Amino acid sequence: MGDLTNVLKDIYNRLYSAFGPQHWWPGESRFEIIVGAVLTQNTNWKNVERAIANLKQAGNLDIQKIYELDIGTLAGLIRPAGYFNIKAKRLKNLIKFIVEGYSADLDRMFSADTYSLRQQLLEINGLGPETVDSILLYAGNKPVFVVDAYTRRIFSRHSICFEDISYDELQSLIEAHIDRDVSLYNEYHALLVRLGKDYCKKSNPLCNKCPIKGIFL
DNA sequence: TGCCAGGCCGGGT
DNA sequence: ACCCGGCATGGC
Numbered sequence: 001m002g003d004l005t006n007v008l009k010d011i012y013n014r015l016y017s018a019f020g021p022q023h024w025w026p027g028e029s030r031f032e033i034i035v036g037a038v039l040t041q042n043t044n045w046k047n048v049e050r051a052i053a054n055l056k057q058a059g060n061l062d063i064q065k066i067y068e069l070d071i072g073t074l075a076g077l078i079r080p081a082g083y084f085n086i087k088a089k090r091l092k093n094l095i096k097f098i099v100e101g102y103s104a105d106l107d108r109m110f111s112a113d114t115y116s117l118r119q120q121l122l123e124i125n126g127l128g129p130e131t132v133d134s135i136l137l138y139a140g141n142k143p144v145f146v147v148d149a150y151t152r153r154i155f156s157r158h159s160i161c162f163e164d165i166s167y168d169e170l171q172s173l174i175e176a177h178i179d180r181d182v183s184l185y186n187e188y189h190a191l192l193v194r195l196g197k198d199y200c201k202k203s204n205p206l207c208n209k210c211p212i213k214g215i216f217l
Numbered sequence: 218t219g220c221c222a223g224g225c226c227g228g229g230t
Numbered sequence: 231a232c233c234c235g236g237c238a239t240g241g242c
Binding site: 042043044046047050051079080081082083084085086087 | 236237238239240241
């Protein structure tokens with residue numbers, strides 16, 4: 001059977017057998033996950049960890065603290081994550097939304113209807129679909145499949161889609177063909193990132209020893 | 218050493 | 231509707 005549902009299942013099973021559970025999202029609180037989602041935009045996770053460590057050490061990994069923090073000081077703390085000036089603004093925009101829209105209450109925010117919350121988050125300057133969906137899935141436990149550059153690269157190399165497929169198109173395609181399950185979405189995305197880092201970089205298109213070698217739609 | 222990393226925005230065509 | 235430069239640090 002080469003139908004998409006089975007191909008997606010096969011890929012997941014191979015990845016899980018090869019790599020095991022990835023324990024995503026790395027981070028100790030929902031707020032830390034939210035901050036990490038912004039800081040990791042086009043950035044190596046190692047650099048994000050340093051930035052988060054700086055925030056923790058300064059006692060500033062807190063909604064109200066960052067809300068009140070001078071933007072220049074915030075930028076200085078997150079410097080290791082790169083793009084620190086623009087990311088300081090983006091964090092401020094997001095936190096302003098949470099504080100002023102939901103009284104800084106994450107429980108209240110995530111109890112909103114997922115679709116409308118997604119639309120609201122997408123209106124915030126600096127948050128695109130991957131950042132928003134990461135927040136919804138990994139901080140909010142909402143069944144939203146996160147698409148990223150690795151997802152697109154890996155799936156296109158296995159003829160599941162074209163490399164220039166849009167975010168929403170690929171997300172819809174995936175969500176229509178696998179069970180709508182938060183834990184599955186969580187692990188699947190994490191495994192794709194793991195595969196991407198280890199075997200599916202831009203520079204090694206052949207994926208010689210990759211665990212899903214030979215699986216095609 | 219140069220290329221890349223768990224994107225997104227704004228201005229131009 | 232696409233296309234592209236800018237944003238910036240640290241790892242390999």
